[in-house]
Amino acid sequence: MPITLPQLTSNVRIDTDTQKLLVALPSLESRLPNKEPEIAFLRRFLRNRYLHLMIHMYHKLRGRDGRFEPVSDFGVAQAADVYCSVRFKTEDPAVRELLKLLSKPHVQALLYTHDKIACGDYEPHIDPIPVEDEDDEATVKIVSIIKKHNEPLGATIQLSGETGCMEIARVLHGGAADRSGLISAGDELHEINGIGLFGMSPDEVVDMLSKASGSVTLKLLPSQRTTARRKVEMVVKALFSFDAASDENIPCREAGLSFQRGDILHIVNQEDAIWWQAYRHGDSSKRAGLIPSRHYHERQEVMRRARSREGRSTPRSISPCRYSPKIPRQKRLRKTMYHIVQNGVFNDYDTDEIPAYDEVELYIPKPRHYRPIVLIGAPGVGRNELKRRLKASNPGHFEEVVPYTTRERKPFEEDGKEYHFLTREEMEEQIIAQRFVEYGEYRGHLYGTSLESIKQVTASGKVCLLAPHTQALKFLRTYEIKPFIIFIKSPTLEKLKESRMPARARATEADSIRPFTVEELEEIADASVKLEERYGHVFDHTIVNDSLTDAMTELLMVASKIEKEPQWVPVGWGQS
Numbered sequence: 127m128p129i130t131l132p133q134l135t136s137n138v139r140i141d142t143d144t145q146k147l148l149v150a151l152p153s154l155e156s157r158l159p160n161k162e163p164e165i166a167f168l169r170r171f172l173r174n175r176y177l178h179l180m181i182h183m184y185h186k187l188r189g190r191d192g193r194f195e196p197v198s199d200f201g202v203a204q205a206a207d208v209y210c211s212v213r214f215k216t217e218d219p220a221v222r223e224l225l226k227l228l229s230k231p232h233v234q235a236l237l238y239t240h241d242k243i244a245c246g247d248y249e250p251h252i253d254p255i256p257v258e259d260e261d262d263e264a265t266v267k268i269v270s271i272i273k274k275h276n277e278p279l280g281a282t283i284q285l286s287g288e289t290g291c292m293e294i295a296r297v298l299h300g301g302a303a304d305r306s307g308l309i310s311a312g313d314e315l316h317e318i319n320g321i322g323l324f325g326m327s328p329d330e331v332v333d334m335l336s337k338a339s340g341s342v343t344l345k346l347l348p349s350q351r352t353t354a355r356r357k358v359e360m361v362v363k364a365l366f367s368f369d370a371a372s373d374e375n376i377p378c379r380e381a382g383l384s385f386q387r388g389d390i391l392h393i394v395n396q397e398d399a400i401w402w403q404a405y406r407h408g409d410s411s412k413r414a415g416l417i418p419s420r421h422y423h424e425r426q427e428v429m430r431r432a433r434s435r436e437g438r439s440t441p442r443s444i445s446p447c448r449y450s451p452k453i454p455r456q457k458r459l460r461k462t463m464y465h466i467v468q469n470g471v472f473n474d475y476d477t478d479e480i481p482a483y484d485e486v487e488l489y490i491p492k493p494r495h496y497r498p499i500v501l502i503g504a505p506g507v508g509r510n511e512l513k514r515r516l517k518a519s520n521p522g523h524f525e526e527v528v529p530y531t532t533r534e535r536k537p538f539e540e541d542g543k544e545y546h547f548l549t550r551e552e553m554e555e556q557i558i559a560q561r562f563v564e565y566g567e568y569r570g571h572l573y574g575t576s577l578e579s580i581k582q583v584t585a586s587g588k589v590c591l592l593a594p595h596t597q598a599l600k601f602l603r604t605y606e607i608k609p610f611i612i613f614i615k616s617p618t619l620e621k622l623k624e625s626r627m628p629a630r631a632r633a634t635e636a637d638s639i640r641p642f643t644v645e646e647l648e649e650i651a652d653a654s655v656k657l658e659e660r661y662g663h664v665f666d667h668t669i670v671n672d673s674l675t676d677a678m679t680e681l682l683m684v685a686s687k688i689e690k691e692p693q694w695v696p697v698g699w700g701q702s
């Protein structure tokens with residue numbers, strides 16, 4: 127394809143050296159008759175306006191026409207600084223515009239060129255790369271990696287602000303680069319399979335690397351940094367879900383590790399403040415990917431919450447825990463015995479805390495010392511029904527706690543059987559001492575579930591069953607209690623309507639059958655979604671209570687599993 131160059135215009139002065147060359151061209155033509163097209167190209171080139179502008183600039187810089195003093199020679203680093211300090215303030219349109227500008231390759235190239243010139247680094251020079259010289263082995267390293275088809279190199283690459291060279295930003299644990307043991311963060315990457323990378327963008331290099339398979343040879347200049355690699359390995363439960371493909375800030379999407387809330391991850395590297403490295407538990411290759419650091423996730427979440435607060439027209443919505451279907455009081459009394467009292471102590475669990483990762487360890491079940499099973503769910507979803515059925519499936523093995531009350535004992539009641547009876551003063555004292563996981567008042571009497579009675583059931587060698595209010599979780603999730611929390615989830619509204627029609631509701635207690643209104647069912651479905659959103663990170667298992675038979679089968683299966691199989695628990699719980 128012919129190359130057309132802009133023609134020289136009259137306002138650019140041709141320097142004397144170029145003039146001499148132009149004058150010499152005709153004699154060159156006569157001596158090289160078969161090179162006419164090349165000489166014609168050279169003529170056009172020598173008359174090109176941009177060449178003369180460049181020569182003009184060169185003379186200026188060399189001081190022939192007076193000197194320019196640069197204000198700074200680290201524009202690239204300054205731009206990177208600015209980028210990092212404002213990258214999270216994306217709600218501001220001016221910041222978004224700035225980030226866009228700073229990410230443009232031509233702006234980066236301009237800054238890079240500026241810095242080179244400002245440093246006086248414009249003399250042509252070729253880096254000596256004494257590859258074959260044994261004495262200089264430490265200067266350049268040639269690494270050959272056998273890479274499977276489609277296998278990533280396992281390293282991220284960036285353009286160094288300091289040197290302008292392509293460099294290894296991080297080596298991903300377990301990847302091809304890591305397995306070679308020869309590639310480190312900070313190494314300059316100069317060639318891939320003999321092809322020089324000068325002038326290429328990181329994306330082009332990544333593309334080139336991903337296409338290469340079989341033996342891939344890299345020429346690297348070792349990093350001068352003396353980073354003793356800190357080997358930290360930590361097993362965590364992810365308390366949020368992450369989709370690498372939709373994160374705008376991830377340095378390399380392909381290197382990201384997407385995960386779901388509840389997944390168990392092995393974090394193998396936390397050197398980077400923003401991107402940690404982890405592999406999923408059970409992944410036999412142990413090849414790590416990038417995951418958001420705790421700090422980065424918290425910042426993102428704070429921003430997301432702030433945005434959603436701005437976008438909300440009504441004031442802060444009430445906690446899903448406070449949702450409760452409008453069940454006639456009399457019937458409610460029979461079933462739940464008491465209402466939760468809102469109290470400052472409970473409120474802080476639902477929560478400004480941002481769940482990120484919970485460090486976990488394996489808990490090995492012990493014979494005759496079972497973790498209490500806690501059924502959590504929207505009021506009316508069926509927690510108590512399932513709890514009753516589970517107890518009925520093996521009454522000698524499963525046990526409910528005996529609640530406390532301040533009401534008068536009836537003649538047929540035994541203290542410690544139906545209730546533990548306390549005076550109001552005694553019970554209030556115990557409430558203040560935080561001995562109750564939940565309590566409430568009904569018709570002038572206090573009712574509550576104490577931590578002590580849960581411990582007693584466990585100590586008796588039975589599985590303690592609880593169906594408390596969500597806010598009790600704060601008191602239950604302790605090393606001493608070690609609850610296994612099962613979320614009883616509402617099915618879709620349509621399915622809820624089908625299964626909860628009075629004719630179909632099959633309660634174990636005949637008097638607990640009650641008709642639900644459509645409004646109540648809507649509240650159950652809605653509260654269930656909100657509960658899962660807010661507390662999902664503490665649930666160990668989820669059962670959708672659509673068909674009672676299916677939900678029961680699953681509950682029995684889970685209950686048997688937790689007595690036999692090791693489980694991930696918060697670190698510290700597994701010790702005894």
Ligand SMILES: Nc1ncnc2c1ncn2[C@@H]1O[C@H](COP(=O)(O)OP(=O)(O)OP(=O)(O)O)[C@@H](O)[C@H]1O
Pocket residue numbers: 453461462503504505506507508509510511512593625626630631632633634638639640671672673674677
């Ligand atoms: N899967 C189901 N199909 C049909 N009916 C169900 C199902 N699960 C529960 N029910 C019925 O729904 C009603 C409410 O259940 P349950 O009392 O267990 O709710 P809950 O979650 O304990 O709520 P509350 O806190 O109000 O007691 C009961 O009549 C129960 O029999």
